[in-house]
Amino acid sequence: MLVTWLRTRPDALVAALALVGIVAHLTLRYAAGVNPSAANLPLLAVLVIGGLPLVLRLLWKGAHGEFGSDHLAGVSIVASALLHEYLAGAIVVLMLSGGETLEAFAVSEATSVLRALAKRVPTLAHRRKGSVFEDVPVGDLVVGDEVSILPHEICPVDGEVVQGHGRMDESYLTGEPFNISKGPGAMVLSGSINGEASLGVRATRVSADSRYARIMRVMQEAEQRRPTLRRIGDQLGAWYTPLALALAGLAWWLSGNPVRFLSVVVVATPCPLLIAIPVAIIGAISTAARRGIIVRDPAALEQLTLCHTMILDKTGTLTYGRPSVSEELYAPPYTRETVLPMVAALERYSRHPLAGAIVNAAADARYPLPDVEWIREEAGIGLHGKVGDSIVLVTSRAHAAARFELPPSELTGLECIVMLNDQYAASLRFHDGPRADSLGFVGHLGPNHGFTRVLLVSGDREGEVRRLADAVSITEVYAGASPEEKVAIVRRETEITKTVVIGDGINDAPALMAATVGIAFGQNSDVTSEAARVVIIDSSLSKVDELIHLSYRLRRVALQSAIGGMLLSGVGMGFAAIGLLSPVAGAVAQEAIDLLAVLNALRTARQPAALTDFEPLRSGQASR
Numbered sequence: 001m002l003v004t005w006l007r008t009r010p011d012a013l014v015a016a017l018a019l020v021g022i023v024a025h026l027t028l029r030y031a032a033g034v035n036p037s038a039a040n041l042p043l044l045a046v047l048v049i050g051g052l053p054l055v056l057r058l059l060w061k062g063a064h065g066e067f068g069s070d071h072l073a074g075v076s077i078v079a080s081a082l083l084h085e086y087l088a089g090a091i092v093v094l095m096l097s098g099g100e101t102l103e104a105f106a107v108s109e110a111t112s113v114l115r116a117l118a119k120r121v122p123t124l125a126h127r128r129k130g131s132v133f134e135d136v137p138v139g140d141l142v143v144g145d146e147v148s149i150l151p152h153e154i155c156p157v158d159g160e161v162v163q164g165h166g167r168m169d170e171s172y173l174t175g176e177p178f179n180i181s182k183g184p185g186a187m188v189l190s191g192s193i194n195g196e197a198s199l200g201v202r203a204t205r206v207s208a209d210s211r212y213a214r215i216m217r218v219m220q221e222a223e224q225r226r227p228t229l230r231r232i233g234d235q236l237g238a239w240y241t242p243l244a245l246a247l248a249g250l251a252w253w254l255s256g257n258p259v260r261f262l263s264v265v266v267v268a269t270p271c272p273l274l275i276a277i278p279v280a281i282i283g284a285i286s287t288a289a290r291r292g293i294i295v296r297d298p299a300a301l302e303q304l305t306l307c308h309t310m311i312l313d314k315t316g317t318l319t320y321g322r323p324s325v326s327e328e329l330y331a332p333p334y335t336r337e338t339v340l341p342m343v344a345a346l347e348r349y350s351r352h353p354l355a356g357a358i359v360n361a362a363a364d365a366r367y368p369l370p371d372v373e374w375i376r377e378e379a380g381i382g383l384h385g386k387v388g389d390s391i392v393l394v395t396s397r398a399h400a401a402a403r404f405e406l407p408p409s410e411l412t413g414l415e416c417i418v419m420l421n422d423q424y425a426a427s428l429r430f431h432d433g434p435r436a437d438s439l440g441f442v443g444h445l446g447p448n449h450g451f452t453r454v455l456l457v458s459g460d461r462e463g464e465v466r467r468l469a470d471a472v473s474i475t476e477v478y479a480g481a482s483p484e485e486k487v488a489i490v491r492r493e494t495e496i497t498k499t500v501v502i503g504d505g506i507n508d509a510p511a512l513m514a515a516t517v518g519i520a521f522g523q524n525s526d527v528t529s530e531a532a533r534v535v536i537i538d539s540s541l542s543k544v545d546e547l548i549h550l551s552y553r554l555r556r557v558a559l560q561s562a563i564g565g566m567l568l569s570g571v572g573m574g575f576a577a578i579g580l581l582s583p584v585a586g587a588v589a590q591e592a593i594d595l596l597a598v599l600n601a602l603r604t605a606r607q608p609a610a611l612t613d614f615e616p617l618r619s620g621q622a623s624r
Contacts, residue, residue: 011097014050018094021046025087043086051077051093072241073269079262080583088266088583095269095594125156128200138207149199155192157207161185163200169193180355181348185376185385240566244268244573251577259583263576267586268569276561276597283605284554290607292537293547300517300533302558304500304551307516309493310451312442313503314458314465315432316539317521318472321504323354323414323432325361331407334425341367342387343394343418343428349375350383354416354430382416393419400424414464432464437614438472441541444614449548452497457481457489457511486511502544519544546611557604565597 021042029039058074073096080089125141126133126148133148138156141147146162149155155168165183169192182188188201248264281298288295295301315321330336344362347355349372362369375385382395393400400406400417404424414430445451455476458465462479469477478489490511493499501508501515504522509531512518520532521539536543572589575581581589 010053014054014097015094017050018046018090018097021050022087022090022094025090040086043090046090046093047077047081047086050097051081051089054093054096072244072265075245076262076265076269079258079265083259083262083583085259085262085583088262088587091584091587091591092266092269095590122154122156126150141203142206143203145203147201147203149188149194149201151194151196151198153194155188155190155194155201157190157201157203158205159188159201159203161188161199162202164197166197166199167195168199169195180350183349183372183375185374186349187377240268244569247573247577255579257579260577260579262583263579263581263586264573266583267572267576267581267590269587269590276565276594276601277558279598280554280558280561280601280604283602284550286605287607288547288550291543291546291611293543293550294535294537295533296535297533301551301554303498304517304548305555307498307500308451309453309455309497309499310445311455311457311490311493311499311501311511311515312474313501313508314456314460314468316504317502318438318442318456318468318541319432319434321432323357323430325357325428326431327427327429328361329407329427329429331424331426334420336365337367339418339420339426340365341369342390342392342420343416343426345369345372345387346375346383346385346392346394348372349385350377352377352383354414357430358416358428390420391422395419397427414461432468434468434471435541437541440614441545442472442474444545448613453493455489455493457486459486483508483510487514490514504539519547542612542614545614549608549611549613553608554604557601561597561601564600565593568593568596 024042025039028034028042029036055074055077058071062071073092076092077089077096080086080092123138124135125138127136127141128146128148141157147157147159161182161184163184165181167181168188169180180186182199187204188199190207244265248261248268251264252258252261278298281301284301285295285298288301312318328336328340330339340358340362344359344367347358348369370388373386375383377383381399382393384391384393386392394416397406397415397417400419404419404422406417406424407427414432416428416430417424418426418428442454445454453476454474455478456465456469456472456474457478459481460479462477465479466477469475478485481489486508487510490499490501491514494514494516498516500517500519501511502519502521503509503512504520508520512520512531512533517534518532519534519536521536534547536547569590572581572586572593576586
């Protein structure tokens with residue numbers, strides 16, 4: 001594993017080469033007594049094999065307008081080679097490549113978002129041809145083709161079940177570990193994982209038009225437009241580098257000795273920026289991991305304290321994502337004992353988020369579920385099927401009111417209307433309450449963390465979204481938002497200021513990628529986890545608050561290490577400028593400064609006693 005990692009990390013190979021070359025030089029020069037010319041050969045190898053590619057890369061970055069603190073190290077390498085101060089140059093190569101290696105180590109090795117998406121859909125499908133099935137490329141399927149989904153296979157298309165009964169795992173879409181029963185007439189989604197039974201599915205969309213493919217295209221676009229983040233080291237290096245070069249040039253001009261220039265730039269090589277900051281990041285990432293927070297992109301920790309707008313999803317983020325039946329209204333002569341079992345029998349085959357609540361309500365009442373003869377689920381209409389001798393329709397109030405006379409209702413939340421044989425039978429109402437920490441979390445974002453705006457963006461109905469927004473004191477609400485609309489909202493807000501987006505389903509993934517910092521709850525959806533810069537395993541807003549505090553702590557320690565190291569380097573530059581430090585002595589002094597900066601940076605790895613500064617209050621516990 002180490003060899004593979006080194007092979008994929010050129011900077012790690014360069015650091016190893018530089019270390020071996022320096023040790024070989026010191027051994028040959030002082031232990032073996034070899035003449036200086038021969039003893040310098042390992043150092044020349046370091047400068048040619050390791051230093052030259054580093055310098056060329058820095059030149060390429062400079063030609064494209066990218067200047068950072070590492071350019072000072074490049075000047076040191078070139079100057080040491082020209083002035084035959086090979087040991088000083090090799091030490092700088094070690095410091096520069098070592099810093100890049102540390103930072104690379106801090107970055108998650110997880111696969112890309114798009115690879116995680118693509119791997120969910122097979123390339124072949126079992127299409128019926130006459131009485132047999134043949135394997136064909138998924139792209140060859142057309143609407144109306146019948147395919148067989150074998151046990152534990154991934155469904156290749158959006159379609160309708162025409163044969164068989166089974167269950168499918170759609171957690172990649174919902175962000176919740178739901179296994180949905182499927183029977184004739186039930187709809188299936190590409191990317192779903194089949195259960196134990198084979199299913200016959202008729203394609204209703206070609207693969208390129210499936211819901212899964214559309215989300216993937218949005219994510220591709222979002223990845224291409226992911227914000228470019230300026231790192232702490234680059235911000236500090238923007239003024240430190242020209243200042244150090246000016247001082248080195250002045251020392252050369254006043255003394256007439258070019259070695260003074262090299263001595264100053266070697267001491268000035270900003271390794272507190274190149275090494276201490278990555279060390280602080282690694283420590284913070286380790287601390288976060290021990291608290292159930294996986295930081296996939298170190299830039300997220302650096303940027304989080306600079307964000308001023310937070311955009312929250314509703315279901316599974318501000319709520320627990322587990323709606324329950326809160327009220328049941330039955331129209332005589334229908335009763336709970338006759339209606340609820342029939343509705344639950346149908347809902348076993350539905351992927352709707354409310355289906356589980358109805359099934360659970362029937363299970364709690366210990367009602368046996370009757371057999372379903374046929375079932376059909378249509379977008380915008382609802383669930384339609386035959387249970388026993390009755391035709392059952394489970395639909396929305398808006399759809400039912402257009403066809404039937406219904407009793408009035410002022411409900412603005414979640415509601416299902418049940419029709420039996422074209423007659424109104426019942427209204428089932430649901431409630432997905434806010435998390436215990438939602439109100440306290442939202443309320444403390446502004447006073448404690450400088451967030452000026454908090455937005456609630458959800459794909460749910462406006463009435464339910466606004467009810468939750470009122471409960472947690474959020475005034476800016478966007479309801480009924482598709483993944484594409486969520487991305488547009490996030491992009492618009494990110495153009496104004498840096499943004500944090502929190503979500504837990506694949507529908508949130510494109511928005512997570514478009515934000516400055518995307519935070520995903522849980523790991524039920526690989527795609528969402530891959531899209532986010534941070535993954536919180538324990539779905540808790542308290543953990544988000546801990547993450548913000550870790551970000552503040554990282555930035556404070558990193559700045560202490562970087563600025564403190566640069567101040568000490570400034571003292572060393574002064575000594576070098578007046579000839580009191582040679583290039584090698586300057587490199588050694590710089591290493592001592594690095595050690596102090598790194599020791600301070602390691603404080604981020606210490607586990608703090610507490611990181612949360614808000615009380616998890618429910619909406620009824622605080623005045624508004």
